[in-house]
Amino acid sequence: MALAASLLLRQSQSLVMTPQLMQSIQLLQMTHLELVRFIESEVEKNPLLEFVPGDEGARGADDAFPSDGTYYSVNEEQPARDVADAEAGSSGDLYEAATGGSAGAVAESFDSSLENVFPDDAGPRAADAPELLGQWKSMPGASHGEGYELDEFVAAQTTLRDHLAAQVPFLFTSPVDRLIAGHLIDQLDESGYLPADLSDTVLKLGTPIADVARVLDALQQLDPPGVFARTLSECLAIQLRARNRLDPAMAELVGNLELLARRDFATLKKLCGVDEEDLVDMLAEIRKLDPKPGARFQPGICESVVPDIVVRAAPDGTWLVELNAETLPRVLVNNDYYASVSRRTKRASEDQAFLNECLQNANWLTRSLDQRAKTILKVATEIVRQQDAFLLNGVDHLRPLNLKAVADAIKMHESTVSRVTSNKYMLTPRGLFELKYFFTVSIGSTDGGDSHSAEAVRQRIRTLIVAETPEAVLSDDDIVAVLKKGGIDIARRTVAKYREAMNIPSSVQRRREKRALAKATGF
Incomplete structure (x- = not known):
């Protein structure tokens, strides 16, 4: 077959993804904060755009947001009289235009302050203690009672490092010990634990490991109790030692936290040498301890969700x-x-x-x-x-x-x-x-009726488990039987998957925990 060049006329359709179309798609999945940041960046690049956040935008564009919630874009036309006023003002006295304003405007234009040059024309000074303005008339700022910011009187939040560093001078007198203590404080994580190995500190500071261990033992006595622990067991032991409750039975319980996680109360009773009532009391005391003693010094970030x-x-x-x-x-x-x-x-x-x-x-x-x-x-x-x-x-x-x-x-x-x-x-x-x-998956019905939502089934499983008694703890097979009686066709492995997703232990662990609590409370 011979190859030859030819001219053909062909008509076809294709979908072209333009930059505007791509940005429109991205706008759909943006959150409110991401959308605001995107618009702010567009306003910086485009001199014709104006972004009015907050209540000012609501007052300036009331017709853009009718009662039915529909959004409409708004084209705002600025009055031309602003330009005319600016031109008329330029024909006045230059000295009056330069000095007729407030001291704050002059200070901004010259990047200086008039407090030393013209004391009488200086701006209002913030009051030293605004809550005492009514009692101390001679206080700076008391003549007007304004001009101060409340944020200036708010104390800075104390961090974990600052809290511990303030206690170190009362604990050590040797400069070497203070240097080691400062290095160990810098190694703490947000929860107050010491993840670093002591050998790294020895190599970096060039001090004997015995001195580092001695300083660490002293630092574990600082407030809050439980800091400088390397494991959860050590953190709980430090807090129990501070309460004078670290007896041999409690030490054995803290050293076997994996058995406690599995609710293996029978083995724990043998290891600790206590009966069931004493074990429940020990568990109640452990629940009062703080597993993350340094977390209280971390600034909490409150992120509120604004509904769309x-x-x-x-x-x-x-x-x-x-x-x-x-x-x-x-x-x-x-x-x-x-x-x-x-x-x-x-x-x-x-x-x-x-x-x-x-x-x-x-x-x-x-x-x-x-x-x-x-x-x-x-x-x-x-x-x-x-x-x-x-x-x-x-x-x-x-x-x-x-x-x-x-x-x-x-x-x-x-x-x-x-x-x-x-x-x-x-x-x-x-x-x-x-x-x-x-949007949830569908679970079939045993009677051929309407399907059930997976979230509704999870709620039903959670309700059944909460209503359990120590003598009648439901296994996964029992839950399947109960759900099938209610018209929900579900497999046992699906019940186990939903139960684990809700952090609900197995029926064996729930039975041990409920029986232990029932004996301790007498019910």
């Missing part, structure tokens, strides 16, 4: 689904600035091309945010419609649901629904849930 969707009961018995206005970004396109700059530039110039590109990107961003909000609202509305029984009666009536069912109902692709439900939260009368929570 709010669901409320409507007066007619239906559900009202709304977008949370707090999570909707306020993005404004300044068309007045675009028109003003366009009149001053030539149409063929590079500045005009850059300005047109900025306007195109700004309009695209507002349309993408509008489409993102509408898509989230559409998906959430369909989820509420599908899970109406859950909102009315609780988790036992949660229906099995998958992404394809929602995608087919709202005429969207399954991947789009997956991106919308990622890291998005819904506030319902039943509580705050992630949108992924409503």
Whole structure:
């Protein structure tokens, strides 16, 4: 067969992933904080965009967020009188314009302070103790009672290293011991444990290992009790020694924590040489100890979850689904600035091309945010419609649901629904849930009826285990039999998988624990 060149005319279709389309897809799966950071970066690059966060945006763009929760982009036109006022002000006295402002404005412009040059014109000084302003009239800042920040009077949080370093001078007098103590303090982790090996400290400081061990034994007596421990057993032993409760039986119990994790109370009673009542008392005392003594000095990060969707009961018995206005970004396109700059530039110039590109990107961003909000609202509305029984009666009536069912109902692709439900939260009368929570696998029914949700089955298993008695502890096979009587067709291995996922021990361990507690309490 001979090869020859020829010209062909062919018509075909192809899907092109443009940068705008890629960013639109990324906007769908962004969380609220990620979306705010993205918009802030776009505002820095685009002079036509204005991002108004918080209440100011809500007041400036009330028409963008109607009562039904739908988001609309807003084009804001700044009044031209601001420019006119600026031009009129420039024709005044230059000295008055330079010195007529406050001292703070002058200080900012010259990067200096007027407190020494013009003491009478200095700004208000913060009060040394604002809570005593009513009693001490001569206090700086008492004349006005304003001009101070409450954050300036808040004490810094003490860290674990600072707390221990303050106790070291009272424990050691030798500079060498203090040096070793400071090095060991630097090796502590967030929980107060010493993960480093003593041989590393010996090699780094060049001191005998006996001195390092002696300093470590002294450091283990510091507050909080349990610091500088290398294992959990040693941490609990240090705290028990501080309470004068580390007797041979308690030491044997602390040294066999793996048996305690398996609830092997029979072996523990033999090793400790105590009866069942004493063993229960020892376990109760161990529960009062702190396994992570250094964690209390770590600054706690409170991350609040802001819901993207709010669901409320409507007066007619239906559900009202709304977008949370707090999570909707306020993005404004300044068309007045675009028109003003366009009149001053030539149409063929590079500045005009850059300005047109900025306007195109700004309009695209507002349309993408509008489409993102509408898509989230559409998906959430369909989820509420599908899970109406859950909102009315609780988790036992949660229906099995998958992404394809929602995608087919709202005429969207399954991947789009997956991106919308990622890291998005819904506030319902039943509580705050992630949108992924409503999508669970289906478990068949024994009578051929409607399928059951996996989350509802887990809740049923948890309820059965909580209602157990020491004489009637349910095994996995017993739970399967009970569920089948209730119309749930489930295998034993599935029950074991759900039980382990909920951190529920086996029936043997639960029976040991319940019997021991029953004998100790007399019930």
